[in-house]
Amino acid sequence: MLVRLEDLPAADRDQGISVFATLPAIARLDWPGEVVEQWLYDHGRHLEFLDDYGSLDLSRIRWTLKDVAVDDLKAIPTGRSDQDWLDEVAAEHRRWLSLRPQRYRDAWEDHGSWLVPPILITRALLYPRSLGLQVIEGRMRVGILQGRLADGLHVADVHRAWVGSA
Structure with a gap:
C-alpha cells in the first residue's frame, strides 16, 4: 500500500x-x-x-544501519530545497559546529565523525537510474563533514548512517 x-x-x-x-x-x-x-x-x-x-x-523503504565510506559522503546531495543550505554549512562548518554542544565538537575532534547517524537513502528511490546516496536528515552533520574534508581537518574513513533502500 x-x-x-x-x-x-x-x-x-x-x-x-x-x-x-x-x-x-x-x-x-x-x-x-x-x-x-x-x-x-x-x-x-x-x-x-x-x-x-x-x-x-x-x-517501500527498508533501513539498515551501515558504515558509509567518506568517499560516498564527499559530494552527497540532499533534496533540491535544501542543497544551498547544505553547501552553506560546509562553507561555514566551524561556525555551525561551534553552536553545537561540546560532546558533538569532541566527537569530530576525537573520532572525526558525528554522534548520531544521519538518515540517507539510495538515490534510486527518487530517480530510478541514479546511483549513490542522498541526505534526508543530517544535513548539518554532512555539511560539517564536507567542510572539514575541504579544510583538511580530521575526518574518519567511515561513518555510521541509516541507509534506506527499496
Whole structure:
C-alpha cells in the first residue's frame, strides 16, 4: 500500500515521540525509532521535505544501519530545497559546529565523525537510474563533514548512517 509523507499524521509535540511512533500509520512502516524520530517526527511536515520527498513511497523503504565510506559522503546531495543550505554549512562548518554542544565538537575532534547517524537513502528511490546516496536528515552533520574534508581537518574513513533502500 502506497504511503506518502502527506498520508502520515503530523507530530504532536505535546504527546512526544513515544506516542507518535505507536500511531498505526507510523508503526505499519516498521522503521527504526531513530529514523522515525529524525525524519517523520522532527521534519515530516516541513514544506521542504514535502516538496522534495512528497512523491516517495515510504512503504517501500527498508533501513539498515551501515558504515558509509567518506568517499560516498564527499559530494552527497540532499533534496533540491535544501542543497544551498547544505553547501552553506560546509562553507561555514566551524561556525555551525561551534553552536553545537561540546560532546558533538569532541566527537569530530576525537573520532572525526558525528554522534548520531544521519538518515540517507539510495538515490534510486527518487530517480530510478541514479546511483549513490542522498541526505534526508543530517544535513548539518554532512555539511560539517564536507567542510572539514575541504579544510583538511580530521575526518574518519567511515561513518555510521541509516541507509534506506527499496
